[in-house]
Amino acid sequence: MALTLYVDTARWRAHHKHVQEQFPGLVPVCKGNGYGFGHERLAEEATRLGSDVLAVGTTYEAARIKDWFGGDLLVLTPYRRGEEPVPLPDRVIRSVSSIDGVYGLVGARVVIEVMSSMKRHGISEQDLAQLHAAIENVRLEGFAIHLPLDRTDGSDAVEEVIGWMDRLRAARLPLHTMFVSHLKAEELARLQQQFPQTRFRARIGTRLWLGDHDATEYRGAVLDVTHVTKGDRFGYRQQKAASDGFLVVVAGGTSHGVGLEAPKALHGVMPRAKGVARAGLATVNRNLSPFVWGGKQRWFAEPPHMQVSILFVPADAPEPKVGDELVAHLRHTTTQFDRIMDR
DSSP: OOEEEEEOHHHHHHHHHHHHHHSTTOEEBOOTTGGGTOHHHHHHHHHHTTOSEEEESSHHHHHHHTTTOOSEEEEOSOOOTTOOOOOOOTTEEEEEOSHHHHHTTTTOEEEEEEOOTTOSSOBOGGGHHHHHHHGGGSEEEEEEEEOOSOOTTOOOHHHHHHHHHHHHHHTTOOOSEEEEESOOHHHHHHHHHHOTTSEEEEEESHHHHHSOGGGEEEEEEEEEEEEEOTTOEETTTTEEOSSSEEEEEEEOOGGGTTTOOOOOOOOSHHHHHHHHHHHHHHTTTOOEEEEEETTEEEEESSSOOSSEEEEEEETTSOOOOTTOEEEEOOOGGGOOOSEEEEO
């Protein structure tokens, strides 16, 4: 009885192949919770794709995954002096986003990130004059630019990359490899055509692993079903049942990420209106669960427990049975499954 991630493996891998064809030389990204699949599984899939480099989020992730992936590991979090040293093999490449960081990694393999319109990490144009001397004592693997997902100002992602390519070239810095994020396939092709001497390598996570929504599905198993009548008290808080129905205990609680949600960027009137409506219902303890039964998302009977959730299914819906599985609409990047099953 578990929260299970089912994978249509053939379909999932066909999607990987399609993305790989669109982005020649892509660098798969495996970070956080491994996009819901776990680091070990994604390392295996990256190997299957023939990838020579796998990008990870942190040095700790690199240390965990190094025995599962035989190629180079690119750590995306920039190096900072004073960080906790983590023993790593020479095939690990560090990202750097400051001149001081470059000087702190003598002898190491490094990718230098430039400041994009994301304004998160990166060296500035003013840093370039100092970069020549700084890179003499490192093994430079290339430069990187991390681009925003949305461009509400109408700006062009390709033009932003070209701007940095021109600055780096004017500073007489090597342009043999440029790592990019969040470009469309046609945008990558435009860049490759304009700079044939540079190898552009797209770092891709979400689009690669989660781009085909129908290839994966979470399901929570029903552990218990209890009939209740209107007014019956139940649960930790002894609330009253609003009507006749069933209390359904299903696998999947807060330890799995059920009921936990990262804030979303809402655009448009309708999504904002739905957000307001959800917040209003929550103030009266009405929270919609991610579990679907009888064709509808069902309400939490009370806030999810650590490993299970209790749902309220009204009497006019089909009665769930122990062992049934309910589809759960969960965010891959915040979910921890009990088991993964290939179909």
